[in-house]
Amino acid sequence: MSREKKEIIAMLLAGGQGSRLNKLTEKIAKPAVPFGGKYRIIDFTLSNCSNSGINTIGVLTQYRPLELNKHIGMGSPWDLDRKDGGVTILAPFMSADGGRWYKGTANAIYENFHFIEQYNPEYVLILSGDHIYKMDYSQMLDYHKEKQAEATIAVIRVPWEETNKFGIMNVDNKSRITEFDEKPRVAKSNLASMGVYIFNWKVLKKYLIEDEMDKNSHHDFGKNIIPNMLRDGIPLYSYLFTGYWKDVGEVRSLWESNMDLLKEDNTLDLYDRNWRIYSNNPANPPHYISSTGKVKSSLLNEGCIIHGEVNNCVLFPGVVVGQNSVVADSVIMPGVKIGDNTCIKRCIIMSNVSVPSNTVLEGKENDEIILVNQ
């Protein structure tokens, strides 16, 4: 079947287990973890694609895909239910010469070669489904073309003391990448890779095939593909992104990035009508704050019923807070019922948990955030 040629298609890596989120990802993949009161982490990348005019996306799943598959469906919340293209879930599969799990990020793309080829794209955008940010990929593509790059890597400035957690790009004065250091002890720059790459498909194809042959390879973009391209002197450019970007890889950073939304100077504007973040919308009535309820510095969603006090919290749809209860500095996921006379501080409470009346759950300042799953 011949298809319309697409200039660019996106491949979204959504297979991560996110083991550092521990109990949060026991039953769901990291990209399906709820975030920001009504979203799941993957909504940000999917909405970015949709808003950037990219309408062909392959979502590579592997770990615990049930919730993720259900969430994505046929892509209609992101306007990705298209006649040609749209969103396609790409799970590991069996073929005549056996089947296997994806061995690494590069291998995952290699295994879905045929998916990309059928659109015959000029460019392939590689994304990861674990980050919170709003980015116009079409501007990055314009930059990629202007630089006549073979590959462009989006980078963000990180604090120097955190450079050892990231893949760091060393660049020349024309933004051409000269060197790539994966989690360096002593960094030469603070430009960290965001895991967002645009490749010319012809070149990427060649490197993926070579990498697949290499028995010693980790089959990873950061560890293998990028270093191999640099070794061969291929023009790779960095694209500096300056907005809000957060890797929500740990319980603490997930909590922090939710709390960021409550700050007055928060740079992740969810209220911009020209760059909506789309998600599935539950059929709930507006939230209700009773005559005893008090809500300050918080995000609330539809279906919540508040009889108690809510301060500096992010509440997902359908949360109930009982009389005389105080909930502060916490993230309360969908359908959580909190009884009366309960005190909750610095917690993440997972979906559909019931907290009985007269409970005290307080995370101490600077300590780990309490994660409640039952």
Added chain:
Amino acid sequence: MQDVMGVINLSEDEAALRDLAKYRPVAAIPIAGRYRIIDFILSNMVNVGIQNVSIFTQGKSRSIIEHLGHGKAWDLDRKMDGLFVFNPYSNPKESTIHKGDIKNFVDQLEYIKYSRQKYVFLSRSYMICNLDLKAVYKFHKDSGADITMLYKHVKGEKDKYLNCDTLNMKEEKVVSIGRNIGKVEEFNVFMEMCILKKSLFIEIIENCISKGDAVYLKEAIYQQVSKLNVNGFAFDGYLGCINSIENFSRVNMELLDVEISKELFNKNGYIYTNVKDEPPTKYSESASVTNSMVANGCIIEGTVERCIISRGVKIGKNAVVKDCIIMNKCVIEDGASLQYVILDKNIEISSDTALRGAAKKPMVINKNQKI
């Protein structure tokens, strides 16, 4: 319920809803922060598996068509059956529009005839409730009546159902139809919903044309009360009636009672509406909100008491909003003060403006204005 088709007749009395129904049919008036009036009956229908729903408008249908789209929000974007919207035809030769609504049904008789269903559930939009239509269907079939009309027995609520039709009953039979003009304390308010065989429905419409004795479908059906076996089905849940500004305000405010809103939004199934992908509502440090219903996408920095706040509303610092119904995308700037006001969509209230209606007569502000 595959055997029942839903017909929603939007030829409704708009006069007492004044400005709220100036540019839109009653069915499209925003209510309860994120819904439109038609969502309730439409959701009741789809919640029991009715898959063929037609909406007969009276013209003025832009907002209702925009709201319904292809019916996706109600799962009515079907290959087989689904959602149909019929506007009245005008006669190009005389460029006249016929009096009454019966012509609209005659024009679409073909659609009604060729639909696969055996029964018709006929309704208006302005009575809102969460209804178990399966029970109605079963009652109708078991009783063997020609027509079953739905009513609610009420006592001491004559204002709430002012100018509504009432059913005079003898046991289960409807013997005559009257009207609540506010003189009687106890009566059976007719919910303007009924179920009947499709063949009878067609017969009534055709008779009406051949005899020419009714121009409204309602008249034609009322004429059957003396001729046929017409039963009443008693509904005993919450019933909101939106036939005037006062009642519109009353129904919205009644939803501030958690028990009522739980029933209306959940009892026999959810109420669906068009989704807008609004972000969560943000409350600032200075916000103070009590006894109010607030939809998504708002930014609240001021004081709000006993209000219904719709999607995407902004309320600035030191603004005080009490006993109000605020529709989509209104902006109330810092220091403004409102009480007993209904703001239609997209109104900007500049800072330090004060507006005040009366508890019994809320002030209504027309949409798209800056004050």
